Amino acid sequence: MKIIISSDAWKTTLSSKEATRAIAKGLQSVDPTLEIVEFPIADGGEGTLDALMSATKGTYKHATVHDPLGRRVEAKYGVTGLSRHTCVIEMAQASGFSYVKKHEQNPRLASTFGTGELIRAALDEGHRNFILAIGSSATNDGGAGMLRALGLKFLDETGHEMSGDLLQLQKLDRLDNGEFDKRLQDCTFAVISDVQIPYLGPEGATRLYGETKGVRLEETADVEAALNRLADVIESHTGVRLHNRAGAGSGGGLGGAVQAFFPTKWYHGIDFVLKRSGWENALSGVTHVITGEGRLDQHTFLEGKGPHGVAKFAGDKGLPVTLFAGSADLNQSLEETKIFDEVIVLSKTEVELDQALSHPEIALQQAAARWYSAKLGQ
Incomplete structure (x- = not known):
């Protein structure tokens, strides 16, 4: 398996580079031999x-x-x-x-x-x-x-x-x-x-x-x-x-x-960032795409947003996409989330959110490790 990790910034918490690195660390803690491409992205905002x-x-x-x-x-x-x-x-x-x-x-x-x-x-x-x-x-x-x-x-x-x-x-x-x-x-x-x-x-x-x-x-x-x-x-x-x-x-x-x-x-x-940065070329040999953002809500699904763009480009090439989000609007419709094959939300309660915000990199690493361990067990 070859995975490309392309997270957006997690507003005021983690830069796109930090979030991408945290997910990679989590996966490598389970499988140090896993082939990973770290490719932070942004959509015009921070990063x-x-x-x-x-x-x-x-x-x-x-x-x-x-x-x-x-x-x-x-x-x-x-x-x-x-x-x-x-x-x-x-x-x-x-x-x-x-x-x-x-x-x-x-x-x-x-x-x-x-x-x-x-x-x-x-x-x-x-x-x-x-x-x-x-x-x-x-x-x-x-x-x-x-x-x-x-x-x-x-x-x-x-x-x-x-x-x-x-x-x-x-x-x-x-x-x-x-x-x-x-x-x-x-x-x-x-x-x-x-x-x-x-x-x-x-x-x-x-x-x-x-x-x-x-x-x-x-x-x-x-x-x-x-x-x-x-x-x-x-x-x-x-x-x-x-x-x-x-x-x-x-x-x-x-x-x-x-x-x-x-x-x-x-x-x-x-669209501009992915095309100008050569992101599509980096997909060579990739079997799974991971993206991420701080909060999953209605804005995730706007055409110009980072995770939406990653999922659209990857989906056109038939690649599965997993989204990691710090928190989520639980009223978000299931139809909209279908753009991603999986959605992993780190915190679903206020207590969990406070814990995640206190050590965001560790929380994201641990979530990625749990996700990949579950993948291996399938």
Whole structure:
């Protein structure tokens, strides 16, 4: 038996590389001779940079930027080994969940400014061809912070520049692009995202994902109003209407800012990563595929999500697929889970979840070992 292990990141718990390695360790603890291919994957969110750097033997670069709450941090971007002219920017490296603890969440102030700083650092190095991975963000600012970092000014009706408070955007009057980085128009951006949601509305950034970023129910209308005003002004300034535009809500609305101001082509996250990384070539001789993610729920089955993409590609080649998940929405329909041949859930109660979160790598190793031991006994 030859197994390929391609886990996505387990949000705030394990990177895709760590989760993939933990599953491999669990299997090898039962059978040290087992042939295993470790191939971490990502769908545009956390781990995308590492997946593309690993697959293409790329080079990491570093820049000092601001995290979502304005603290200075060291962040990474990369240049692929396939082309020394292709620069990979992962939003999560500067504006991701990993920087913000639950009690620190402040959607009014959480900003994508650091993502803009990463892009600017790459521009300063001479890069003009970009892969921009949008996902795993702690922000819901509509991309305003990123645009500010690149020189765009947000003005109220008196002509004064506005603060970074998201709700202040309800009073936005106009944009000033006099200092906006003109180098962007000489660039190409391949934008990859795990979701294709609109900027606004019931399926938009705020109503679908705002709660996970700290938007309280009573704040939702005000946040939506702020983004609606931002979308109105962007449309007036650029002619691009973001309100219902597919993908504009990705990354807390950063996808909309990118579509309005950057020369872009849009790609489904996992399809792009699997094809660019050579994942299909790695399937040679493989008899079983294992993937993984932190939580199995309705979002698992969106077209751009990592495990869904792995299962789709593997299924087309007739390979069985096992999914390891940290926890699961027990209301998930059986029809949807049929995309996987097996689903192994580590924790089915709150107590089990707490135990797994305290030592996630060990919990995943043990689950993988139990699964493979059962396989041997069949």
